[in-house]
Amino acid sequence: MAGKFELWVDKAGEYRFNLKASNGQVIATSQGYASKASALNGIESVKTNAPDAETVEIEK
Template identity: 85%
Template sequence: MAGKFELWVDKGGDWRWNLKAGNGQVIATSQGYASKASAVNGIDSVRTNAPDAEVVEIEK
């Protein structure tokens, strides 16, 4: 089963989304957005930019 984005309005009135893996586990959570259009733009940004995103290990 493929992953999916879930979009909703939180208790404070902000739009948010979760990216869920095929097994239903949440693998990414958005910030709050003032409008649905902005939240959808956030989803589109992840779709566009994540396939080639670099993995950087941060050492302490």
């Protein structure tokens, strides 16, 4: 089973989404969006950009 996106409205009335792994663990959470269309656009952006995302280690 592949991962999935879950979309919901938070207590402030903003749309948010989680990306969940196939085991149900949340692996990414979005910012709040003012509209459903904006949140869906955010999901599409993750789908488009994540496969080629660079991994950068930040040292403290």
